[in-house]
Amino acid sequence: MNFMKATTAGIAFCAAGAVSAADLEVTHWWTSGGEAAAVAEFAKALDATGHTWIDGAIAGSGGTARPIIISRIIGGDPMHATQLNHGRQAEELIEAGLLLDITDVAEAQGWKDIINPSSLLDSCTVDGKIYCAPVNIHSWQWIWLSHKAYEDAGVPVPSNWDEYVASAAALEAAGKIPLAMGQQAWQSSGAFGVINVAVGGVELWNKINVEKDAEAAGGAEMAKVFEAAAAARAMAANSNVQDWNQATNLVITGQAGAQIMGDWAQGEFQVAGQVAGEDYTCLPGLGVNEVISTGGDAFYFPKQGDADIEAAQKELAALLVSPEVQVNFNLKKGSLPVRGDIDLSSANDCMKKGLEILAAGNILLSGDQVLSADTSGQIEDLMVEFWNDPSYSAADAQAKYAEIIGDAD
Structure with missing residues (x-):
């Protein structure tokens, strides 16, 4: 479906019947500078329709927000729309009949033809x-590198994970923190997942997370990931911050x-006025396995x-998936659009890297799409x-991890 047909379909759906102006409460956990700038694009677009x-x-991460969101819905005090990660997080709410079926919207806009990837x-x-x-x-699959830190340390900006690890001593000697890491569970769990894909490879990640292969989780290749x-x-030992955007x-x-x-870190660099390739470098797949995980946000x-x-x-x-809103939101959020039919020629270098990887089909599912909330929580x-415990050996952690995967649903 081309751009004009998609736009017309969305308008046709909205015009199908007179809709009274409504105040719609929308919950989300986008509160950092870059995130707030992005979500403001959604608000502006909705307000322009006559709704509010x-x-x-x-405030806080998805791990903080999700229990609040779910509790309100189950408790009979539902908001009108809410962010969650598309995947398995809403399974129980759907089974309980608490969420609105929007199949008619998707069919009117031709989502099956325009949303890419189809997963x-x-x-x-x-x-x-x-x-x-x-x-x-x-996509979680990125490492962001400060040009200033490396200039101060007198060493080149790394181009892959091995070069980065080798640069840690020079960074420390220059008084730098080699790896910035916030103290929230989802951050360390997410970083581990990125290392898993980069060091272990996509095939190993799929065996463990999709096929729930406990033997692979406890094997020699996964031992390299834990090391x-x-x-x-x-490298993150002296990173004494809490929130991801502080890191x-x-x-x-x-x-x-x-x-x-x-x-989503791109939004913070953008708000700070930094330029990709000049002030910072982004390496998809830690510069080792260039892939994009295709999780993300949905309402x-x-x-x-x-x-x-x-x-x-x-x-x-309908509005959230419309072409103009998709462009305006994702340029500020640092994420890739779900539509495969829109022009993002104004995207920065990092987003263009992501688009190229997506176009090449080098993608994998996100953990949210293949692991239950319970399993994800155990891994976190x-x-x-x-x-948080330097005495916790890689071997012991791997043994526990393999046990979790073996019991995963």
Whole structure:
């Protein structure tokens, strides 16, 4: 479906019936500078329709926000729309009949023809019905390197993981933190996943996370991943910050050499006025295995029992995937668009790298798409222990990890 047909389909859907103006409370956990600039694009677009975006930002990470969001929906105090990661997080809410079926919106806009990769829409689909609107592709598979930190240390900016590890001593000698890492569980767990893909490779990652192969999780190839994670733990030992964007700021200001973080970090560099390739370098797949994980964010719409409100919810769903909104939001968020039919020639160098990898088909599913919330939580708990306790050996952590994978559903 081309750009004009897609736009026309969205307008046709919204014009199908008169929709009364509504105040829509939207919950999300986008509160950093770059995230706030991006979500403001959604709010501006909705307000232009005559509806009103009532911002329900929840400070902290998704790990903080998700229990609050789910508790409100289950407890009978649902918001009108909410961010979640498309994947398995909403399974129980869908099974309980608490989320709005938006299949008619998806069909009117031709989402099956325009959303790329198709796994994004598949993750919103249960028993043939679509329950969420994907809004971006967020990939964890990046390391961000500070040019200032490396200039001060007198060594070249690394081009891959091995060069980066080798540069740690020079960074420390210059008073720099080799690896910026916040103290939240999802950050250490996410960084571990990136190291897993870079050092162990995509095939090993799929065996463990998709096939739930406990033998592979406990094997020799995975042992190399845990040794690399132990090296990363040592490099992050003096990174005494809590939030991910505080860690990003250490890189932006040249206090740290690098951060392993998803592409949402780009929004922080952008707000700080930094330029990719001049002030910082981005290495997809740690410069080793250049892949994009195709997880990201989606919006779900809790049932309200009010036809007018539900019509407004569907109008918002259509708007979030519309071409102009997709461009405006993702350029500020640092994420890739879910549409394969829009022009992003104004994207920065890092986003263009991501688009090239996506176009080449070098993709893998995200952990949110293949692991249950319970399994993900167990891995996060393990990573908290491992990253915070230098005496926790790589071998012991791997043994526990293999046990978790063996019991995964």
